[in-house]
Amino acid sequence: MRQELMSLPKGLAEEVARNLVMVANLLDEDPEQAYAYSRIALRLASRVAAVREAAGFASYATAKYSEALAEFRAARRMTGSVELWPVMADCERGMGRPERALAMAGEPEVNKLDKAGQVEMRLVAAGARKDMGQAEAAVVTLQSPELASSSVQPWTARLRYAYADALLEVGRESEAREWFAKALEADQGGQTDASDRLAELDGVEFTDALEDSDADEASEASEASEVSEAPESAEKAVEESAEESAEEAEESGDVAEAPKADGDKS
Known part of the structure; x- marks a missing residue:
């Protein structure tokens, strides 16, 4: 890629290179942002095959398949690869x-x-x-020397996982479980969710301990709030009851006269 960029003026080559680095860094974590950087590189150097290829992968990662195919075709025409x-x-x-x-x-x-x-x-x-x-043809398509090999290659986990998934789709559950286990064994980089698929087949449910802890804390906080509000509610209820009693007494004419102060002759 560096050699391809050498065909550009130095300043332009450096700017294109910076954008391509950002595409590579963001492609997995933030494909939309990677796509944005790829469009900048493409605008600056559309005649560089590496730029067209990077733009293709950024489009592919954001499901813009028509754009991706056009960029890959352009890169292939330039390189012959x-x-x-x-x-x-x-x-x-x-x-x-x-x-x-x-x-x-x-x-x-x-x-x-x-x-x-x-x-x-x-x-x-x-x-x-x-x-x-x-589905049955998919199973047959994946049967190959690479699948049968016991050696672990960069593609092994994904190939075994795809085979397990194809087996499951045609109802061969026990074989699917075996191949999901083999995929997990080969998956050192966490390329697949084979462990989750195995757990699903075995009927295992995972509980998020952090979520449970948060729920317990929320419940305790709610209970504490109810307790703190209880005395205030009781006091308010007593006041309301006293007011109601006074109103009833006034309506029935049973309100007692206030005692007269000493020396009041009237």
Whole structure:
């Protein structure tokens, strides 16, 4: 990427680089903000392949699949590389065209991908099968030497998780549980929610201890408030009762005369 930016004037290259760094830093945490930075970089250097690729991933992360596909195609034309082929196919899925994604999975470009790219293409193809209501075919699509391998690679957890999910969709629950467990075993970076899916299958419910503590404190505060208000309420009730008694006595003519002061002859 640095070498590509060297084709730009120094000041411009530095500004574009800063925006690309922000795209990379924010892509997972704040994709909308990452997208905004990518548009700045794109406006400054649209003829740089790395910029088009970064803009594509930012659009992809914000579900702007049509924009993402256009940027990925532009980057591919500039570089001639096929490494973006799987994500381009997934954009087709995102645009509601799973049949196109499936067709891309059978193109010669797939054979030029490295192992990681081929696994990614298999995941996209299985997803397209599910989109088309072909759940059993999705299971078969994911069955591969990479899935059967006991070695753990960067893609292993996601591949096992996708297979478990496909098995669950066709009603093979016990096998699905086994593969969710295998996915969890390989998931060192927390890429999946395999642990939650396992717990769900086992009927385990988690309670948030912090929420329970907050609820207990709120309950205690409410009780304390009720207790503090009780004396005031009782006093008010006594006053109201006394006033009512006085009014009743006045109406019946039983109000006693006030005692006369000493020396009052009248």
